[in-house]
Amino acid sequence: MRDAFISVLAEIARIDKNVMLLTGDLGFGVLTEFAYEFPKQYLNVGVAEQNMTGIAAGLALEGKTVFTYSIGNFNTMRCLEQIRNDVCYHDLNVKIVSIGGGFCYGALGISHHATEDLAIMSSLPNLKVVAPADKMETKLATFEVYNNTGPFYLRLGRGGESELYSNPPKFIIGKSxxxxxxxxxxxxxxxxxxxxxxxxxxxxxxxxxxxxxxxxxxxxxxxxxxxxxxxxxxxxxxxxxxxxxxxxxxxxxxxxxxxxxxxxxxxxxxxxxxxxxxxxxxxxxxxxxxxxxxxxxxxxxxxxxxxxxx
Amino acid sequence: MIGQDTITLAKKIRMHALKMTNRGKSSHIGSVLSMADIIAVLYGEVLKKNSKNPLWPDRDRFILSKGHAGAGIYAALAETGFFPIGWLAQHYACGSKLSGHISHKGIPGVEFSTGSLGHGLPVGTGMAYAARMEGKKHRVFVLLSDGECDEGSNWEAVLFAAHHKLSNLIVIIDYNKIQSLDTVANTINLEPFNSKWTAFGWNVIEMDGHDHDQLKDKLNVSVHYGEKPICFIAHTIKGKGVTFMENSVLWHYRSPQGEEFVAAMSELES
CATH class of the missing domain: 3.40.50.920 (Rossmann fold)
Known part of the structure; x- marks a missing residue:
């Protein structure tokens, strides 16, 4: 799913120069090509998720569409208040993308089990919460998350998931x-x-x-x-x-x-x-x-x- | 305020804030009094802004990260024409938009809402980064409290801004040396404060946060990309302007009521 996400984001970033991708120093081997092709639209803020989310809010206030990228609970729970106050209260164009929903990183231990994120994130006003099922849904979801103004949480898997659809389904935010x-x-x-x-x-x-x-x-x-x-x-x-x-x-x-x-x-x-x-x-x-x-x-x-x- | 000098503006901010905290029975008058001169110089002289077009793209950005002192910003905005002075009477009241901690919703001129400490600087850092991407010449000012520097999120942004040489980012610290329950020295000592910011790669300038000449002289910086971000450590007195509130932990939370309100108002008026 993460490769599907980043390939769609690259398509979007080629057309819309206001799109930015921020990472909290994660995405080894996944973000490399994006970083190379879009140096001005890519920013590794370091291992600092609170700052990443605050910076994303600041960039969005200045007209950017910002995707923050990390894994597990790092760009959700670690910076929950920045998401609530800075992003959601100001209703900003910040899209929080977390890789490794559920037990994707099971062997890494409980720090990497993202198993409460949907409950927590879906309680925040103004935040839309999307968790696609496979690569196809991820591609469609990424376009929709970009096309719909405002804050989003996009919960993704990792990689190597099966293809579940033979034909692309109709994908509308808020419709099953x-x-x-x-x-x-x-x-x-x-x-x-x-x-x-x-x-x-x-x-x-x-x-x-x-x-x-x-x-x-x-x-x-x-x-x-x-x-x-x-x-x-x-x-x-x-x-x-x-x-x-x-x-x-x-x-x-x-x-x-x-x-x-x-x-x-x-x-x-x-x-x-x-x-x-x-x-x-x-x-x-x-x-x-x-x-x-x-x-x-x-x-x-x-x-x-x-x-x-x- | 058009035409009024910054000393007069500072006095008005203090008086408005005293009335607002009295009427609302609210806290943080000490925090407003401590930054009133800085705010008066910023709003009276330094900030490029347009009260008729609050979102003018070339305006300087100002974020009050110590959001608990929001009454002072509301007063400055009202005095400089962003909204009617009469609105201030609604501060802290039921049904009002003027919350105790600063909020932008429905309030022209408020750049960003805060209230939980350690949020303003990362956001200002993002704004400064965006401005530099576009080659803009406006500045991003963020006013922090000293106690707020306990928050680790600030130091994440401090590292980032220095690494990226965001010289359009200007931090002002209202260093009144008193926080919520005790002095800064007794709580979490920040000293050597100047050396910390310097070591993190910032251009640090100390000044008297109540001296309008110094404030005017130093705060009006111009942007030269590629240089260090700037941190002004403004030495201030918590409760400045009301003798019995000065340098007192009590007036972080105590609300000015009854005889204390009358005495404070008469000292500010004199």
Whole structure:
């Protein structure tokens, strides 16, 4: 995803000389070509995320469109107040791009597990929060993040993700993408975990259970309309995220369901618990430790079908 | 203010701020009094600005990073024609836009909102970097408090600005030597302060932050790209102008009420 992002940003930077990329001294091997081609539009501010975000705000106040780049929690939590006060309160054209959402950097330890970011970032006024699922979504998202004025958080994976789409989907900020349609069960996914959700769908399909799958790439603004439609269409909504089960996609859906009178679908939220990982491992290993492997997602859905007598 | 001298402007800023903090029962009068002369010289003489066109592209930028002293900037902006003086009566009031810590929303002339310390300098650094990219000649002034220099984010920007030789970036430190709960020396000592900034690659100039002649002489710098950024360490007295508030930790938070307000006002008026 990071290569998809930077290739699109280069396309944009060739045309719009007001676009700038700031890094907090990260992006080895990823940003090299961009830095070489656009020396005036590239700035390594050093290992200083608070300053990077403040500088981004200052540049944006002077008319620049600024992308800040780092990994994990560094350009989100380390400088959260700069994002809140300097970027969001002033509603500036600053796009915060973090690589390594979820357990991408699993073996590096908890400092590099970005597993609370969606909850935290989506609580900030004026900030739009987007987490694309694969390279295709990342390319489309990067254009949209650039085209839409104002602050954004763009949560990306790392590299080497599978291609999930055979044709480019219609990508609109705040509108989910229907990936598969059919059945009484809708599985909603945010970010790179869509890959496992699609595998889980196949497992279920082979056992005669039809499910719809939606990529909810934007947490804010949220696609309330789609949830309202699903409330009338399905018996079970499942949310899957490589993130705390609280505060992200599952929470958004539960808030809507909680305000709904009468018949409503059951809700299963699949995500992480309120604890740090006690062991490290690669992304797939940690996904399995937290119930996010394809077979585990499928089993959780089957259990919920049985429990709710669907 | 058109036509009024900076001494008169400083006096008016002090009186407005005293009335505002009295009316709002709010804090930080000591912090406003300490920087009032600096602000009067900046707004009265140094800053290139246009009250009829607050976002004039060639204006000098000014960021108050010690946002808790916002009452002083609101007063200076009102006195220099950015908005009616009558607005000041709404400071700190329910439904008002004039918050205790400075905010730009709906207030012409406020460049940037602060209130949490350590934010203004990184933002000013970004503005200065952008100005240099475009070859602009305007200056970016950032006023810091001394206690604020405890914040590490400032030093990130200090490193960056020196590395990039942002000579259009001008820091002024209101060095009144008192912070929120105690003196700077007893809290986190900044000395040797000059040497620190010098070692970080800044051109450091010390001055009396209440001497208008010195302030006028020194603050009006011109931009020569490729040189060091400038740090003015302005030696000031917290609570300056009201004898019983001077050099007192108490008046960082205490609000001027009752007889104390009357006594302070009469001293400022005299």
């Amino acid at each position: 993408i229907p990936v598969f349609i059919g059945g009484d069960i809708a599985i909603l996914s945010i970010g790179g975990i869509l890959e496992n959700v699609m595998k889980a769908r196949l497992i279920l399909f082979n056992e005669g259970i039809k499910t719809s799958v939606y990529s909810f790439h934007t947490l804010r603004p949220f696609d309330y309309d789609q949830i309202q439609k699903l409330i009338n269409q399905v018996k079970l909504i499942v949310t899957v995220e490589e993130h705390l089960a609280k505060g992200g996609l599952g929470s958004r859906v539960s808030e809507i369901l909680a305000g709904k009178y009468g018949d409503r679908p059951a809700l299963l939220r699949i995500g992480l618990g309120d604890n740090f990982m006690s062991e490290v491992g690669d992304q797939n290993y940690l996904r399995e430790q937290t119930g996010l492997a394809p077979y585990q997602i499928a089993n959780s859905v089957k259990y919920e079908i049985k429990r709710n007598k669907i």
